[in-house]
Amino acid sequence: MARIDLVDLAHSYSGNDAPPESFALKPVTMTWRQGGAYALLGPSGCGKTTLLNLISGIVTPSRGKILFDGVDISHATTQKRNIAQVFQFPVIYDTMTVGQNLAFPLKNRGVAPADIDKRVKQIADLLDLTPYLNRKATRLTADAKQKISLGRGLVRSDVAAVLFDEPLTVIDPELKWQLRSKLKALHRELDLTMIYVTHDQTEALTFADTVVVMHDGRVVQSGTPAELFDKPAHTFVGYFIGSPGMNIIPAQVGGHAARIDGHTIALSRRYNHLPSGAKIEIGVRPEFVDIAAPAPGLLSANIERIDDLGRIRFARVRVGEAKLAARVPPGFSPSGDTAGLVFDPSHVHVYADSLLVEGAA
């Protein structure tokens, strides 16, 4: 159990001399606190697995340091780091029974047989594997095999962290839900630091108390699910999280107002010193834009279609070149193709070159 600090950590698969832009992981400095449940969220190829493998020691960093409780372990072997990791596809040892598979990490570390027995029983119990303990692991389904992999990740009680690399990819959707809740429960019960890599926002938001969003080799934001939703620090976070994603509209911003297409939208904060030459956009989640009957004071938009999600309806509209999603208030039915847009000023954010700009009160 440990606090993990990353200091200026960066990695390139083609060596340290590669141009900085080609790095699979661009320099990142952050802290993972002991006992936290973290999710690393991002699209495929954003560097999240690289970051995970750097922490576990499968990959040695090109630059920077990794500290476990303040001790530099950047170049220590995986065995010395005391990390558990569960991979995307099940890894089981063919010749062993389920029980032997679970005991393997403990046996390799010379834990006393009585303690191994106890711990294996406990983990098997938590994962509902008890009836299979004496079976050969090869004959089981992919689901069960992945449970064994999970079990091997969780069986050591003294690990610095348990890393999960998209562990539920091979699992059926229904069982996926169960296993995810189970992991969450295990996290509370076993008091382990868990880092969970995924590209599925639902998985990340339900598992973690802190979600770290990565994009193009960078950590763009880390925060609670609510923070990511309410105040995305980067336009990427805005549209990657939430369904539909955040509306990003090019605008001119000055003082308390943003201008789109010659129309002025009120902002709740004041923006006076925006970087000059930067690309200025406003971002607002579809949940905070309502469509209404066209009116002179409202930004007018063309309705392209309306998606009925059951408990909520979203209109897909177009303002000039920009495409937006907006909430259709209950009971409202648009007449004709045009509508007005009503923005909730407190939820309109301003972005300069994709980064959130904090306005003054």
Place this chain on the structure above:
Amino acid sequence: MEKTVNQRAWFLVLPVFLIVAFSAILPLMTVVNYSVQDTFGNNQFFWNGVGWFKELLDPHTDLGERFLASVGRNLLFSAIILAIEVPLGIVVALSMPRQGWQVAACLVILALPLLIPWNVVGTIWQIFGRPDIGLLGYVLNRIGFNYNYVANDLDAWFTVIIMDVWHWTSLVALLCYAGLKSIPDAYYQAAQIDGASRWAVFKAIQLPKMNRVLLIAVLLRFMDSFMIYTEPFVVTGGGPGNSTTFVSIELVKIALGQFDLGKAAALSLVYNLIILIVCWIFYTVMTNAGADRPAKESVK
């Protein structure tokens, strides 16, 4: 759908039938025919029934003694070369590089002995082992071993075994290497995470993942070594005495040396039967090994 009756199909099958008849069935029947007769030359044959077979399997007769002794020698030979080549092949495969140009270099070097014609292999070792001009024989004698494969049974065996190891370990190594290459990286990474030692990785991952190619390697090497003829014939000619006379060498001696067609025919049939049985075991084991895999049970 109605089946059309078309007798012309026979004309298409007939050529194959004739070729197979002349190339396989007729020669085999000739052998069967010889095996139940005796001849004193001049194309005169006498009926002997199962006499040759009885003699062949009875160690108190000359033929039976020679046959059973050569089968024994052959089994011993196969056992020894398997005991050396399989572990050695695994070690070679494990120590081969995984990537880079070294892979290609290693593969070429390993493939070389396999590409050399068998009688050339025999000739190479025949010369290599000679105490007067052969590097191996000369050096061994200079450092104090009284090594002479023409005169000493043990030396002859040593030479024939080393030659086979040199010739065929590559095959086992290449098969094992292919088996090792097919193991996904995740297994090694997981083993690292689980704190497995090098030996534990071998025992828990590499050996189980190689077991199918190893089975193929063992059976191929068994079959081949059980039928070995050319190399020992070139090196020792079956000697000294009968010490390296394997079954096929014995067979040639009887058939072409003594021109005992009946005895030789009976011997080849039994020899063939042994090999067929091994083939059948090979086939059964292989298909069973494949069959037990998909039997999965679900765990919810």
